Amino acid sequence: MKTYQEITITPINNVDSRAVKTGAWRTWRPVLIPEKCIHCYKCWKVCPDVAISVESPEEKSLPVWDYDYCKGCGLCAFECPKDAIEMQREVDQ
Numbered sequence: 779m780k781t782y783q784e785i786t787i788t789p790i791n792n793v794d795s796r797a798v799k800t801g802a803w804r805t806w807r808p809v810l811i812p813e814k815c816i817h818c819y820k821c822w823k824v825c826p827d828v829a830i831s832v833e834s835p836e837e838k839s840l841p842v843w844d845y846d847y848c849k850g851c852g853l854c855a856f857e858c859p860k861d862a863i864e865m866q867r868e869v870d871q
């Protein structure tokens with residue numbers, strides 16, 4: 779059996795994920811409605827692209843989106859307990 783170093787590199791991906799800005803795929807953009815946010819950070823926990831950051835949870839800072847990496851899957855909006863994240867069509871931005 780071949781090792782992974784011996785397998786031919788496929789066209790799927792041959793660079794690490796920092797070089798693959800998945801935001802370019804996005805059709806729907808999550809937009810925070812700050813006044814609804816209760817700082818539970820569930821959105822931050824569930825994002826599969828680590829596209830949400832929280833600068834200071836102790837000071838209840840708002841989550842911040844990195845749109846270079848958010849691919850618009852909508853999981854953060856689905857899981858938000860307060861409907862504080864609205865998915866908007868990218869063309870409307």
Ligand code: SF4
Nearest residue numbers: 815816818819821858
């Ligand atoms: S899941 Fe919703 S309420 Fe919780 S931090 Fe994220 S946006 Fe705010």
Ligand code: SF4
Nearest residue numbers: 825848849851852854
């Ligand atoms: S839409 Fe998906 S990829 Fe974008 S921030 Fe929410 S969970 Fe992450």
